[in-house]
Amino acid sequence: MRKLTYFVACSIDGFIGGPDGDAEFFLRFGDAEFMEEFLKAEYPETLATQGRRALGIDDLENRRFDTVIQGRASYDLALGIGVTSPYAHLREYVASRSLGESPDPHVEIVADDVVGKVRELKAEDSEFDIYLCGGSRLAGALLGEVDELVIKTYPVVLGTGMPMFAAGFDVTEFALGEVRAFGNGVLVRTYGRKR
Numbered sequence: 001m002r003k004l005t006y007f008v009a010c011s012i013d014g015f016i017g018g019p020d021g022d023a024e025f026f027l028r029f030g031d032a033e034f035m036e037e038f039l040k041a042e043y044p045e046t047l048a049t050q051g052r053r054a055l056g057i058d059d060l061e062n063r064r065f066d067t068v069i070q071g072r073a074s075y076d077l078a079l080g081i082g083v084t085s086p087y088a089h090l091r092e093y094v095a096s097r098s099l100g101e102s103p104d105p106h107v108e109i110v111a112d113d114v115v116g117k118v119r120e121l122k123a124e125d126s127e128f129d130i131y132l133c134g135g136s137r138l139a140g141a142l143l144g145e146v147d148e149l150v151i152k153t154y155p156v157v158l159g160t161g162m163p164m165f166a167a168g169f170d171v172t173e174f175a176l177g178e179v180r181a182f183g184n185g186v187l188v189r190t191y192g193r194k195r
Contacts, residue, residue, distance in 0.1 A: 002122045003129040003147035006139055007046050008164060010153055015161035016136060021073050026154050029184045038188065046131060049088040065090060066128035067121055071138035072096035079103065093117065095138050118145045140167030147193050149174055155185030
């Protein structure tokens, strides 16, 4: 069974973006150590295709994931800059009840039963897992299916914004795995779901 991994950037106070979803303020922490020793070496497929091309790493093989699922608000950030397939190196799914037809043949819209779709993807025979890219509402809807959290905590406090999970009160336990600290102040924690 494949895992659903919520690989997410957040502030110290647990927000993944500002009230409008913008998270560009996290980009300034993408120094050489963090990019080379962590993202490029271990999670290159989590970088959007446009970013991979700009960094000259578009040819790197996937290490952890072959599929990505994201919410409409996250996808809208790409559409806003004219990108219809932000993760062209992965199979792409966008959860949206309002988008209708996909603007790109490589992107499949999941309009209904996103939990069922994720369960179907998890049951596939593959050496790779599924990358939950965001956003907040989708992560909340899929909380019961999340097997692993990789939380990149950036050294900023936002005060308000989009929480990691927009969901009702539901205490869900995860066990701490690895913790890594980087010179730029970013802390990466990995948790596995307690079942």
